[in-house]
Amino acid sequence: MGSLARYLVIRALAIIPTILILYTLVFIILRILPGDPILAVLGTKNIPPDQLENLRRMAGLDKPLYIQYFSYLFNFLRGDFGVTITFPSGVPISTYIAQRFPATLELAICGFIVSIVIGLGTGALAAVKKGTKIDGALKLYSILAYVTFIPLLGMVLQYIFGVYLKWLPIAQRIDPGLAPSSVTGLYVLDSLLTANWAALRSSVLHLILPSITLGIVLSGAYTRLLRNNMVEVLSSDFIRSYYSRGIRERKINWYALKNAFLPVVTYMGLQFAILLGGMVLTESTFSWPGMGTFIVERLDYRDYTSIQAAIIFFAFIVGLISLIVDAVYALLDPRIRY
Numbered sequence: 001m002g003s004l005a006r007y008l009v010i011r012a013l014a015i016i017p018t019i020l021i022l023y024t025l026v027f028i029i030l031r032i033l034p035g036d037p038i039l040a041v042l043g044t045k046n047i048p049p050d051q052l053e054n055l056r057r058m059a060g061l062d063k064p065l066y067i068q069y070f071s072y073l074f075n076f077l078r079g080d081f082g083v084t085i086t087f088p089s090g091v092p093i094s095t096y097i098a099q100r101f102p103a104t105l106e107l108a109i110c111g112f113i114v115s116i117v118i119g120l121g122t123g124a125l126a127a128v129k130k131g132t133k134i135d136g137a138l139k140l141y142s143i144l145a146y147v148t149f150i151p152l153l154g155m156v157l158q159y160i161f162g163v164y165l166k167w168l169p170i171a172q173r174i175d176p177g178l179a180p181s182s183v184t185g186l187y188v189l190d191s192l193l194t195a196n197w198a199a200l201r202s203s204v205l206h207l208i209l210p211s212i213t214l215g216i217v218l219s220g221a222y223t224r225l226l227r228n229n230m231v232e233v234l235s236s237d238f239i240r241s242y243y244s245r246g247i248r249e250r251k252i253n254w255y256a257l258k259n260a261f262l263p264v265v266t267y268m269g270l271q272f273a274i275l276l277g278g279m280v281l282t283e284s285t286f287s288w289p290g291m292g293t294f295i296v297e298r299l300d301y302r303d304y305t306s307i308q309a310a311i312i313f314f315a316f317i318v319g320l321i322s323l324i325v326d327a328v329y330a331l332l333d334p335r336i337r338y
Contacts, residue, residue, distance in 0.1 A: 127256070
């Protein structure tokens with residue numbers, strides 16, 4: 001087995017204790033918070049004790065905590081995410097994940113693309129225009145974008161482009177009755193595969209505002225990182241040698257961009273975790289029916305198993321993306337050895 005393959009296997013195995021630690025923390029935090037999931041779904045405390053105890057037994061909440069902990073863990077390791085314990089009770093959580101995750105994935109991909117396009121474009125421009133007003137303005141943009149509160153930016157864009165100009169929809173994934181036949185669960189891709197042009201137009205329009213909102217907030221970090229790396233590369237000896245040989249500035253800037261891009265690749269994987277965290281706020285702002293809104297709904301009901309499953313699922317996705325980023329980084333930079 002090669003050194004890179006060995007490293008990736010070790011990293012893959014390291015995901016397991018990470019998920020176990022996260023599961024333990026979530027399990028403990030959910031149970032020390034005040035409130036009862038059964039009372040939360042019933043909406044009243046005026047219920048006979050024997051009936052309340054029966055409902056708790058049906059939900060598995062009457063068992064000792066250590067039995068609840070290991071019982072759910074063993075079931076999860078066998079691929080069983082469990083069922084919802086509050087309204088609607090008894091529904092397999094895997095069903096919700098299959099329904100909601102494609103929506104989250106579609107928005108995440110679009111928001112990620114927007115953040116890369118804006119971040120790399122502004123970062124490269126700031127580096128080329130180092131010391132000018134353009135550079136200063138873009139550095140200010142990177143700071144403001146990074147600290148912007150997603151719901152605030154989302155509501156501003158909703159008002160301008162949805163309410164005032166009436167150009168774009170402000171909520172949901174698609175207009176009622178236009179959902180394409182499900183192939184992948186990604187509406188844009190499914191619309192293309194089924195040649196449903198009305199669904200394609202509607203799904204793209206609904207993606208614009210949430211994707212831009214998420215992309216702008218994430219782009220600030222890329223702007224700053226690429227700008228600093230590219231400025232460092234542009235001041236290196238091999239770049240000065242290019243200038244001395246009379247190579248065109250546009251070509252030199254392209255070489256500098258490629259060399260400065262390598263650290264950004266690693267950061268993309270780390271940023272994915274922030275992207276998933278931002279999805280909760282973005283989906284809530286735009287009523288996007290994805291995993292973010294699912295977690296918020298289940299938090300209202302104190303649905304332990306649903307929240308645990310969703311967070312562990314996200315942790316697994318982040319770990320998988322991290323593995324892919326490590327492999328890509330090693331392929332892009334032949335100097336990397338593991």
